[in-house]
Amino acid sequence: MEHTFKAVDEQLQGLFRDVGVMGDLAVAQLRGAVTAFVANDTASAAAIAAGDARLDEMDADIERRAVRFIALHQPMADDLRAPITAMKTAMNLERCGDLAKNLAKRTAQQKGPPSQAQAKGLTDLGMLVADRLAEVMIAYRNADAGKAKVVWERDTDIDELHEKVFRHILTDMSGDPKSIEASTDLLFITKNLERVGDHATNIAELIYYQATGEELSDRPKAG
Amino acid sequence: MEHTFKAVDEQLQGLFRDVGVMGDLAVAQLRGAVTAFVANDTASAAAIAAGDARLDEMDADIERRAVRFIALHQPMADDLRAPITAMKTAMNLERCGDLAKNLAKRTAQQKGPPSQAQAKGLTDLGMLVADRLAEVMIAYRNADAGKAKVVWERDTDIDELHEKVFRHILTDMSGDPKSIEASTDLLFITKNLERVGDHATNIAELIYYQATGEELSDRPKAG
Incomplete structure (x- = not known):
């Protein structure tokens, strides 16, 4: 029986560790994508876009292992939380990766370099997130x-x-209608960075629920 | 033993049926939100935004039941597909609901009514999706x-x-810088409708995998 417990524990620890690795990767992808975009560094951006496949694979692998864990060990109520939290956290990180990839891919399509103020706004927001x-x-x-x-x-x-950076870009658009197309890309990037923040919030809710069995509610942001 | 099989089958059928109900609701929410926004019908929009809670609850309930099903019945490989597909389809429908709610909430914040051409573009895209x-x-x-x-x-x-409607709104913005703020909202709405289409594509992949055990790959759209 002790053997079984040990195997169960090792499987959960493995899941837990790999979700942590995904987290490091997602943060690195995000910071890299913001930096590459702002510097119009298309080579780095291409490498970052290609690197997203690793997050996709890890997410699929973690999901498979979490589901197999549940099927094999039949955990009840409280013990279901750990594999479910691992699986859902991986899913949120995979989506952060997609948003970083989207930003990286926009680097090669830039219609013009962002202004200094725009570059600062995007960098501040990206690094905060x-x-x-x-x-x-x-x-x-x-x-x-x-x-x-x-x-x-x-x-x-x-x-x-996000609101401040978004407003700033809108003002730039009004002042220079020629920049509308380039600025629209910046608006979408700004919005996507905010969405990464929403995923961080989702992960916080998952952690809190796993640890306490209670839900964080009255989420501070508007839906 | 026959009793057990019957119970298993009823649980799966129940999941399957409720995911179908979620689908009908999500489609209704989406059509309602598009119609309310285009007509600037704030009363309908508010009812639609409030109605999203039902999709959230159903998604959480389906997830709980799918996980419990897996934990209790220990299905192996192929038999895991049905509860996993139900759970992931529900998750995609829940997100379609969020996007419909987002559109509904934008109705009360409209900075100006969309032009006739814009209203037609959004309606065409929304109804297609x-x-x-x-x-x-x-x-x-x-x-x-x-x-x-x-x-x-x-x-x-x-x-x-999506590309056509998006381009059209961009052109409107260039021609009338005063409309930039209102048009920016329309750009985001357009993008969100495309994202509902992506969820429909995700669901198609889940169904295909459940039925054949093979993955639909070389997805026709750009990431």
Whole structure:
């Protein structure tokens, strides 16, 4: 019986560890994509876009293992939380990867370089969002509900900065109608960075629920 | 033993049926949201936004039941597909619901009514996407891999219409810088409708995999 418990524990630890690896990768992809886009560095951007496949594979693998774990070990109620949290966290990270890839792919299609102010706005927002994702993954590794809640509450900062950067780009568009197409891309990038922040918030909710059995509700941001 | 098989079958049928109900609801929410937005009908839009909670609840319930099913019945490989497909289809429908809710909520915030051409573009795109979602759910109800593949291949139509509507709004913006803010909302709505199309494509892939054990690859659309 001890053997069985040990195997169960090793399988869960393996899942847990690999979700952590996905988190590091997703943060690296995101920071890399923001930097490459702002510098119009198409070579780095292409490497980042290609690197997303690894996150897709890891997500599919984690899902398979989590489902197999549930099927084999028949965990009840509370013990279902760990594999489900691993699977859903992986899914959120995979989507962060898709958003980083989307940003990387936009680098080669840039209609013009962003202005200095736009570059600063995108970098500030991108790095803030990457910081939050990195922080929530630290909470994940430590199963730290308190830290997860702090990340979750701070999502309002991301919303505020997103709103500011978004408004700024809109103002630029009004002042220079020729820039409309390039600026529209920047608006979508800004929105996608905010969506990465939403995934960090989702992960915070998953961690909190796994650790406490209770749901974080009254999410601070508007749907 | 016969009793057990019967119970298993009833649980799976129940999941399957409820995912179908979610599909009908998601299609109704989407069509309703498009119609309300274009007509600037804030009362209908508010009812639609409130109605999204039902899709959220059904998704959470289907997930719980699918996971419990897997934990209790320990299905192996092939037999895992049905509950996993149900769970993931529900998740995609829940996100379609979120996008419909987002559109509904934009109705009350409209900065100005869309032009006749814009209203036509959004309606055409919204109804096309809703048709595809309805079709893919017919394929789901019939576990029809062939029909799922047809929906999947046709996603290029959605991409083309999306591109056309998007370009049209951009042109309007260039011609009338005062409309930039209102038009930006329309750009995001257009993009969100395309994302509903992506969810329909995801569902087609799930159905195909469940029925054949093979993956639909070389997805026709760009990532």
